[in-house]
Amino acid sequence: MNRIPDPQSFAVLKEHARIAEAKGFDHVDTWVFDLDNTLYPASSRLFDQIDDRITTYVAHRYGTDGLSARALQKYYYRRYGTTLKGLMAEDGLDPDEFLAFVHDIDHSVLAPAPDLVAAIARLPGRRFVLTNGSRRHAENVIARLGASALFEDIFDIAASKFVPKPEAAAYDAFLKLHDIEPGKAAMFEDLGKNLVVPHALGMRTVLIVPPEGSPDALDRLTALDDASPAPHVDHMTDDLTGFLTGIAIVSEE
Known part of the structure; x- marks a missing residue:
């Protein structure tokens, strides 16, 4: 069932409509x-879970502490657009394994x-x-x-x-x-x-x-x-x- 917005909400929606029209x-x-x-x-902090699991993956792969893994993760992100592409380019990473690991999170x-x-x-x-x-x-x-x-x-x-x-x-x-x-x-x-x-x-x-x-x-x-x-x-x-x-x-x- 469609909910009828209160007057204040309706005013906000009309403003969005004005911007969209302009x-x-x-x-x-x-x-x-x-x-x-x-x-x-x-x-929701959902992406924070992914970000943390990327750090964990990098740490396990290279046997480093979390701080070093985080630095390498962000270096790959800045240079290649994603950490995944950096790992693939420089270390021959299996992308399916990586994606399965980093997206094994709590979507609830x-x-x-x-x-x-x-x-x-x-x-x-x-x-x-x-x-x-x-x-x-x-x-x-x-x-x-x-x-x-x-x-x-x-x-x-x-x-x-x-x-x-x-x-x-x-x-x-x-x-x-x-x-x-x-x-x-x-x-x-x-x-x-x-x-x-x-x-x-x-x-x-x-x-x-x-x-x-x-x-x-x-x-x-x-x-x-x-x-x-x-x-x-x-x-x-x-x-x-x-x-x-x-x-x-x-x-x-």
């Missing part, structure tokens, strides 16, 4: 979502998100998930949110032959596989650097940041720094559900 989504027929810290809030920390699901369901056209994670992890996340029926496909790191965002080849492979015209697509991401290529291709881009004043304030500042200067960021929001609802309001008028 920036323009009426041409969009394909909606592309990152997964981690985008479709679910960073406050995620709560169902009926309002988000309803907002995504109202978007006109096709919907996809584009993630540097594994398909199994994405399926677990989407199932916990209650969104399993919403997406046409999950394009994971294996589908891109382990080439991660923000590399152009990852987006090119995704767009080609699904015959998507980037000029009619929108991309939602929590990392500004992952919006550079989509914007250059003509996609409408939206950066998701943690709410101001939340426990993830440092993450919010990092996201803002990552996007500034930000000609590649068309929109910024800390409320994905409200923002998508605003788009739907405009599209249905």
Whole structure:
């Protein structure tokens, strides 16, 4: 059953709709979502579990302490885009083994998100998930949110032959596989650097940041720094559900 928003919530939704109309989504027929810290809030700390397990994996592989493993993990991330790609490039890592280990986490920390699901369901056209994670992890996340029926496909790191965002080849492979015209697509991401290529291709881009004043304030500042200067960021929001609802309001008028 659809819930009727209170007057204050309705005013917020109308403001989201005004922003969406001003920036323009009426041409969009394909909606592309990152997964981690985008479709679910960073406050769930779900990705923290993955991050910790990556450190553990690196520590076990090289027989190092956690601090040294963490430093190597972040070095690979900065140089190669993902720790996984760094391990594959420099140490011949089996990616399936790595992904199975780092995504063996407690997904139950995620709560169902009926309002988000309803907002995504109202978007006109096709919907996809584009993630540097594994398909199994994405399926677990989407199932916990209650969104399993919403997406046409999950394009994971294996589908891109382990080439991660923000590399152009990852987006090119995704767009080609699904015959998507980037000029009619929108991309939602929590990392500004992952919006550079989509914007250059003509996609409408939206950066998701943690709410101001939340426990993830440092993450919010990092996201803002990552996007500034930000000609590649068309929109910024800390409320994905409200923002998508605003788009739907405009599209249905």
